[in-house]
Amino acid sequence: MLTIDDCRELAELTEEEIDAICEHEHCSEMLAIELGNYLVHSPEGCPRxxxxxxxxxxxxxxxxxxxxxxxxxxxLKHFCETHPEAVDKALDQ
Structure with missing residues:
Protein backbone atom coordinates (compact mmCIF):
# COMPACT_ATOMS: atom_id res chain seq x y z
CA MET A 1 0.00 0.00 0.00
CA LEU A 2 1.23 3.49 -0.84
CA THR A 3 1.40 6.16 1.84
CA ILE A 4 0.74 9.82 1.20
CA ASP A 5 4.51 10.40 1.46
CA ASP A 6 5.06 7.78 -1.26
CA CYS A 7 2.58 9.61 -3.47
CA ARG A 8 4.35 12.94 -2.87
CA GLU A 9 7.67 11.36 -3.83
CA LEU A 10 6.19 9.88 -6.99
CA ALA A 11 4.91 13.35 -7.89
CA GLU A 12 8.41 14.77 -7.27
CA LEU A 13 6.93 17.49 -5.05
CA THR A 14 7.49 18.54 -1.45
CA GLU A 15 4.77 18.86 1.15
CA GLU A 16 4.99 22.67 0.85
CA GLU A 17 4.60 22.51 -2.94
CA ILE A 18 1.55 20.28 -2.54
CA ASP A 19 0.15 22.69 0.05
CA ALA A 20 0.57 25.56 -2.43
CA ILE A 21 -1.39 23.61 -5.06
CA CYS A 22 -4.08 22.85 -2.44
CA GLU A 23 -4.29 26.53 -1.59
CA HIS A 24 -4.49 27.64 -5.21
CA GLU A 25 -6.97 25.02 -6.36
CA HIS A 26 -9.00 24.85 -3.11
CA CYS A 27 -8.78 21.08 -3.08
CA SER A 28 -7.73 18.19 -0.86
CA GLU A 29 -4.12 17.16 -0.41
CA MET A 30 -4.59 13.92 -2.35
CA LEU A 31 -6.20 15.71 -5.28
CA ALA A 32 -3.36 18.26 -5.24
CA ILE A 33 -0.83 15.41 -5.32
CA GLU A 34 -2.59 13.86 -8.30
CA LEU A 35 -2.76 17.20 -10.12
CA GLY A 36 0.84 17.99 -9.23
CA ASN A 37 2.00 14.60 -10.46
CA TYR A 38 0.21 15.13 -13.76
CA LEU A 39 1.61 18.64 -14.18
CA VAL A 40 5.20 17.78 -13.21
CA HIS A 41 5.23 15.09 -15.86
CA SER A 42 3.68 17.17 -18.65
CA PRO A 43 5.52 19.66 -20.90
CA GLU A 44 3.75 22.82 -19.69
CA GLY A 45 3.09 21.63 -16.15
CA CYS A 46 6.03 22.99 -14.16
CA PRO A 47 5.49 26.58 -15.35
CA ARG A 48 1.81 26.18 -14.35
CA LEU A 76 8.91 28.81 -4.98
CA LYS A 77 12.70 29.02 -4.72
CA HIS A 78 12.98 25.32 -3.97
CA PHE A 79 10.52 24.39 -6.72
CA CYS A 80 12.43 26.39 -9.34
CA GLU A 81 15.75 24.92 -8.18
CA THR A 82 14.48 21.34 -8.43
CA HIS A 83 12.38 21.92 -11.56
CA PRO A 84 14.36 24.35 -13.74
CA GLU A 85 11.86 23.83 -16.57
CA ALA A 86 9.39 25.80 -14.40
CA VAL A 87 11.05 29.07 -15.38
CA ASP A 88 9.55 29.86 -18.75
CA LYS A 89 9.87 33.53 -19.59
CA ALA A 90 7.20 33.32 -22.31
CA LEU A 91 4.51 32.38 -19.78
CA ASP A 92 5.24 35.39 -17.55
CA GLN A 93 4.39 37.94 -20.22
Whole structure:
Protein backbone atom coordinates (compact mmCIF):
# COMPACT_ATOMS: atom_id res chain seq x y z
CA MET A 1 0.00 0.00 0.00
CA LEU A 2 1.23 3.49 -0.84
CA THR A 3 1.40 6.16 1.84
CA ILE A 4 0.74 9.82 1.20
CA ASP A 5 4.51 10.40 1.46
CA ASP A 6 5.06 7.78 -1.26
CA CYS A 7 2.58 9.61 -3.47
CA ARG A 8 4.35 12.94 -2.87
CA GLU A 9 7.67 11.36 -3.83
CA LEU A 10 6.19 9.88 -6.99
CA ALA A 11 4.91 13.35 -7.89
CA GLU A 12 8.41 14.77 -7.27
CA LEU A 13 6.93 17.49 -5.05
CA THR A 14 7.49 18.54 -1.45
CA GLU A 15 4.77 18.86 1.15
CA GLU A 16 4.99 22.67 0.85
CA GLU A 17 4.60 22.51 -2.94
CA ILE A 18 1.55 20.28 -2.54
CA ASP A 19 0.15 22.69 0.05
CA ALA A 20 0.57 25.56 -2.43
CA ILE A 21 -1.39 23.61 -5.06
CA CYS A 22 -4.08 22.85 -2.44
CA GLU A 23 -4.29 26.53 -1.59
CA HIS A 24 -4.49 27.64 -5.21
CA GLU A 25 -6.97 25.02 -6.36
CA HIS A 26 -9.00 24.85 -3.11
CA CYS A 27 -8.78 21.08 -3.08
CA SER A 28 -7.73 18.19 -0.86
CA GLU A 29 -4.12 17.16 -0.41
CA MET A 30 -4.59 13.92 -2.35
CA LEU A 31 -6.20 15.71 -5.28
CA ALA A 32 -3.36 18.26 -5.24
CA ILE A 33 -0.83 15.41 -5.32
CA GLU A 34 -2.59 13.86 -8.30
CA LEU A 35 -2.76 17.20 -10.12
CA GLY A 36 0.84 17.99 -9.23
CA ASN A 37 2.00 14.60 -10.46
CA TYR A 38 0.21 15.13 -13.76
CA LEU A 39 1.61 18.64 -14.18
CA VAL A 40 5.20 17.78 -13.21
CA HIS A 41 5.23 15.09 -15.86
CA SER A 42 3.68 17.17 -18.65
CA PRO A 43 5.52 19.66 -20.90
CA GLU A 44 3.75 22.82 -19.69
CA GLY A 45 3.09 21.63 -16.15
CA CYS A 46 6.03 22.99 -14.16
CA PRO A 47 5.49 26.58 -15.35
CA ARG A 48 1.81 26.18 -14.35
CA UNK A 49 2.76 25.06 -10.83
CA UNK A 50 5.18 28.00 -10.61
CA UNK A 51 2.34 30.34 -11.61
CA UNK A 52 0.09 28.80 -8.93
CA UNK A 53 2.71 29.52 -6.28
CA UNK A 54 3.15 33.08 -7.59
CA UNK A 55 -0.63 33.57 -7.42
CA UNK A 56 -0.64 32.28 -3.83
CA UNK A 57 2.12 34.77 -2.99
CA UNK A 58 0.11 37.64 -4.49
CA UNK A 59 -2.98 36.66 -2.47
CA UNK A 60 -0.98 36.37 0.76
CA UNK A 61 0.59 39.79 0.12
CA UNK A 62 -2.85 41.29 -0.55
CA UNK A 63 -4.13 40.13 2.83
CA UNK A 64 -0.93 41.19 4.61
CA UNK A 65 0.12 37.67 5.63
CA UNK A 66 3.88 38.28 5.69
CA UNK A 67 4.76 34.97 7.33
CA UNK A 68 2.90 33.03 4.61
CA UNK A 69 4.51 35.14 1.88
CA UNK A 70 7.97 34.18 3.17
CA UNK A 71 7.00 30.49 3.34
CA UNK A 72 5.64 30.58 -0.22
CA UNK A 73 8.70 32.40 -1.55
CA UNK A 74 10.93 29.69 -0.07
CA UNK A 75 8.64 27.07 -1.61
CA LEU A 76 8.91 28.81 -4.98
CA LYS A 77 12.70 29.02 -4.72
CA HIS A 78 12.98 25.32 -3.97
CA PHE A 79 10.52 24.39 -6.72
CA CYS A 80 12.43 26.39 -9.34
CA GLU A 81 15.75 24.92 -8.18
CA THR A 82 14.48 21.34 -8.43
CA HIS A 83 12.38 21.92 -11.56
CA PRO A 84 14.36 24.35 -13.74
CA GLU A 85 11.86 23.83 -16.57
CA ALA A 86 9.39 25.80 -14.40
CA VAL A 87 11.05 29.07 -15.38
CA ASP A 88 9.55 29.86 -18.75
CA LYS A 89 9.87 33.53 -19.59
CA ALA A 90 7.20 33.32 -22.31
CA LEU A 91 4.51 32.38 -19.78
CA ASP A 92 5.24 35.39 -17.55
CA GLN A 93 4.39 37.94 -20.22
Missing amino acids: IRRMILDDIEHAEARGDTRHVVKLKLT
